[in-house]
Amino acid sequence: MNISRRGFCGVGLLAAASSLGFHAFANPSARKVRVGVLKFGTVNWELDTIKHHQFDAANGVDVEVVYFAGEDATNVAMLAGDLDVIVSDWLWVSRQRSEGEDLTLAPYSTAVGAIMVREDARIHGIPDLVGKKVGVAGGALDKSWLLIQGLAQRDHKIDLANEAEIVFGAPPLLSEKALSGELDAVLNFWHFCARLEASGFRRLIGADGAAKALGASGPVSALGYVFHENWATENRDAAMGFVRASAAAKKLLAESDAEWERLAPIMRAEGRELEVLRDRYREGIPNRPLAEEESDAAKLYDILADIGGEKLVGEARQMAPGTFWAALKT
Incomplete structure (x- = not known):
């Protein structure tokens, strides 16, 4: 077979x-x-x-x-x-x-995670995350977080880990904090991002987009x-x-x-x-x-x-x- x-x-x-x-x-x-x-x-x-x-x-x-x-x-x-x-x-x-x-x-x-922001947020690109409170699911070594950091460093010379206020936490908790307005942006797992999307959030950048920008020829x-x-x-x-x-x-x-x-x-x-x-x-x-x-x-x-x-x-x-x-x- x-x-x-x-x-x-x-x-x-x-x-x-x-x-x-x-x-x-x-x-x-x-x-x-x-x-x-x-x-x-x-x-x-x-x-x-x-x-x-x-x-x-x-x-x-x-x-x-x-x-x-x-x-x-x-x-x-x-x-x-x-x-x-x-x-x-x-x-x-x-x-x-x-x-x-x-x-x-x-x-x-x-399917991968993405940085999500409210539809009306005045955040339209990675540079706008500087100084903002950003929730990150999966910990400091999460692949999506590392790829987005790599893209921020390469294209914008921004060290997101140090130039934004990073809050690590469990995916459900971070989604709740994003919905309540306690976070300016949140990088969460794909299904939490989908639920946020249904609640009036939009994708700022996904790990898939970061991966392609960094050299991947298609979805991995x-x-x-x-x-x-x-x-x-x-x-x-x-x-x-x-x-x-x-x-x-x-x-x-x-x-x-x-x-x-x-x-x-x-x-x-x-x-x-x-x-x-x-x-x-x-x-x-x-x-x-x-x-x-x-x-x-x-x-x-x-x-x-x-x-x-x-x-x-x-x-x-x-x-x-x-x-x-x-x-x-x-």
Whole structure:
């Protein structure tokens, strides 16, 4: 069983998945795939779609969703061998590979955070953030924050970390502070940005725009489905089956507004907020050959390593070979 380079990313894989149809069949011999996720994370929308429509059974696997309270817990469980798949970013995967682990990833989403400001704010560019109170989710080493800092330094000679008043915090809290007017701007994760957009905020600059300005030729998946390469080699049909199930779910979510209405209670969204979340999710569906994403990720890694240093990437100054699952490029 194989998937071409264009078979995983974007339209090619989604078209291939459509040939399975949306009426899945039961498969008593399906290989169980344990997927660890945050209980209220956005990945649950796709996994719920997989299970509801039995896309896993249609592709020879049985997805078992295992919930965790925090990202660190999922990472520990993955490294301990208690899970088959988690969702994480390519920086973490590369660092683990550089330190001897055999983790690799298949792209999940290119959706990234952005700096959001009120629609009527007198902030129209990075220089306008100087002296302003800016909330930043994800901490000082968050990729989106580092990329935007890099762009501010290169294009405007501005050290945002020191020339703006930076407030780090949890994403929900920062969104609340932005809504209440306690922050002039906020850099938050993509789904929090979407909810703010539905509440009268606009994007000042996204991490995707910063990445392109810094050399990426197109969208790069911020997150991927992460697994051990040895597991994928020994269970190739299961690994490919899971990838295909994910693609089938993405195809449905890309095409069906009704599916988003079904997911609304899980998402805790309705009306305009649901529509914006739907549209931003769709924009984040990977649609490029894996080799192109990998090449751009390597470019961004070099920039992030310069800014974030050893605290971010460890001792490796280049992205580890094999960070993106090579089987998806053949």
